[in-house]
Amino acid sequence: MTPKTNHMTYLPDMEVIASTMLEEVLQARSAYHPEACTAAQVRQALQKTRLDPKDFSALLSPAAVPFLEEMAHESQMVTRKQFGNTIQIFTPLYLANHCENHCVYCGFNSHNPIQRARLDHGEIEAEMRAIAAMGLREILLLTGESHAMSDIGYIGNACRIARRYFKVVGLEVYPMNVEGYARLHECGADYVTVFQETYSPGRYETLHLAGHKRVFPYRFYAQERAILGGMRGVGFAALLGLDDFRKDVFATGLHAYLLQRKYPHAEVAFSCPRLRPIINNDKIDPKDVHEAQLLQCIMAYRIFLPFANITISTREGERFRNNVIKLGASKISAGVSVGIGGHQGKAKGDEQFEIADTRSVQEIYDTILSQNLQPVMSDYVYV
Numbered sequence: 001m002t003p004k005t006n007h008m009t010y011l012p013d014m015e016v017i018a019s020t021m022l023e024e025v026l027q028a029r030s031a032y033h034p035e036a037c038t039a040a041q042v043r044q045a046l047q048k049t050r051l052d053p054k055d056f057s058a059l060l061s062p063a064a065v066p067f068l069e070e071m072a073h074e075s076q077m078v079t080r081k082q083f084g085n086t087i088q089i090f091t092p093l094y095l096a097n098h099c100e101n102h103c104v105y106c107g108f109n110s111h112n113p114i115q116r117a118r119l120d121h122g123e124i125e126a127e128m129r130a131i132a133a134m135g136l137r138e139i140l141l142l143t144g145e146s147h148a149m150s151d152i153g154y155i156g157n158a159c160r161i162a163r164r165y166f167k168v169v170g171l172e173v174y175p176m177n178v179e180g181y182a183r184l185h186e187c188g189a190d191y192v193t194v195f196q197e198t199y200s201p202g203r204y205e206t207l208h209l210a211g212h213k214r215v216f217p218y219r220f221y222a223q224e225r226a227i228l229g230g231m232r233g234v235g236f237a238a239l240l241g242l243d244d245f246r247k248d249v250f251a252t253g254l255h256a257y258l259l260q261r262k263y264p265h266a267e268v269a270f271s272c273p274r275l276r277p278i279i280n281n282d283k284i285d286p287k288d289v290h291e292a293q294l295l296q297c298i299m300a301y302r303i304f305l306p307f308a309n310i311t312i313s314t315r316e317g318e319r320f321r322n323n324v325i326k327l328g329a330s331k332i333s334a335g336v337s338v339g340i341g342g343h344q345g346k347a348k349g350d351e352q353f354e355i356a357d358t359r360s361v362q363e364i365y366d367t368i369l370s371q372n373l374q375p376v377m378s379d380y381v382y383v
Contacts, residue, residue, distance in 0.1 A: 007205040007214050014218045015177035015225065021258050022220050028053065029199050029251040034244075037061035046070055051304050053254050059300035060246045068296060075299035075328040078306045086376045087368050088309070088331040089361065090138035090168070093127055094340050095119050095158055097349045099144035101211030103197075105242065105275060108144040110211065117340040117349025118149055124158050128165045130343045134335055134361040137378035138168035140193070145174035145213055152180050156187035163188030167378035170235075174212065175222035181229025190380070192226040193235030193271065194219065198243040199251035207242060223259055233267035234259070235311075240289045240297070241275035249297045253304055260305070269309035269331070270301050276315050276354050291320055295327070302328040314338075314355040321357055326371055334364035 010016055037057060042064045045055035058064060059071065096118035099108040107114060119127065131139060141158055143150035155173055162169045171184060172193045181192065198204050201216050208214040223234035236256045238248035256268045274289050294316075301310055312321050312329040314336045325332055336355055339347025359367070368375040 005214060007208065007216050008201060010215060010218055011212065014215065017221055017224060019221065019224065022217055024258065025199065025251050025255050026201065028254055029247050032057050032247055032250050034061040034246040037063045039063050042067050046074055053257060056253050056300060056304040057250050059303060060250055060297065064296065068292070071296070071299045071303065072327050075302045076326065078302055079328055079330060082306045083330045085372065086374045087325050088138065088376045088379050089136065089334050089364060090140055090331065091131055091136055091333055091335045091361070092140040092142055093131065093343070094142045094338060095124065096143045096146070096150045097340050098146040098149035100146050100148070101213040102209040103213060104207055104209065115349050119341055119348065121157065123341060125161050127341055127343050128161055132165040135377055136361060137166050139166045140170040140172055142172045145211065147174065152176065152183055156184055159184055159187035159189045168380050175219050178225045178228045181226045181231060185230040189231065191233030191235065191267065192223065192231050193237070193269070194222040195237040195239055195273070196220060196252065197239045199238060199248050200243045203243040227263050227266050233269060235269040235271060237271035237273055239273050239275060240294065245289045245293065245297070249300070253301055256308065257305060268305065269311065271311045271313060272298050273313055273315050295324065298324060298328045314357040317356040318359060322367060325368065325373065332364060334359065335361040
């Protein structure tokens, strides 16, 4: 695939589903002008018990900045109402960092000269055994986007191993067709997270120069295909700092909102990642998305979609993560290694990005308790 390939055109092996959701989200994103929102619209949104997308857009706007304290109060109240005092803890396990895409901001991209590696069956089991020994019962399995080095059979085998150690198994891998998701669900996967990165097709084209990931609509419909494949939950995210973060967060929230209306049984979740430095490029940094703005986005997500899980990752520092679990986040990662393996010692392959919070599972657990919250290792029980 070359840079001249149309980023809006499906490749022959990509499944097309009948839906107009992409057009609806892109039209709404284009029509959204954050600076046009008013204080009156923000006040009106904060007085509602059930918000619509227009209210969500107001809470994301610059006009909402003077209302951050009120938003924090509302977000905290909604979070405690929906999740009680619980904060879920999980850890990611990177299985492989081979990748066939050329994404200019990612440490795994195929043009970046890093140490590539893939865990074999025994190494996967050893890593999972070590993670389970920490008390964790939820794991997120990740790979680089290489169909050759991390095919569905390889990922499915990892899911089967994970099911022996964990109650909840999540995936953050390359998008696939409905049949692929169905196979992984049968192997034990519960949910799928896919970062759209940016919902601006033009900006997306300039950032994704080659590989399957270059095809914007196929990635957009990944969550819907996952639901059709039997997954009980799907996660959404834009990588903040790639484009206008307010418009991207609005599009992310609208995407999840529309999908949940279409599939009411599906669980939805948000991640709120900002750009982080990567190997061979430490200049990548979200200078236009500060912590106050990130907090505004998280609180707007929470007030708009109260039932959604919101994850705060180790891309953020200890102080910010400690604060946001009190105000809107319901899920936090701990004991994280973003290299390939690394839970038993030195990672086998290089990391995707630099993390900002290196605390252990026990340290995160104790921090949650110190804030009069209840750490939860698993939110799901099979009967």
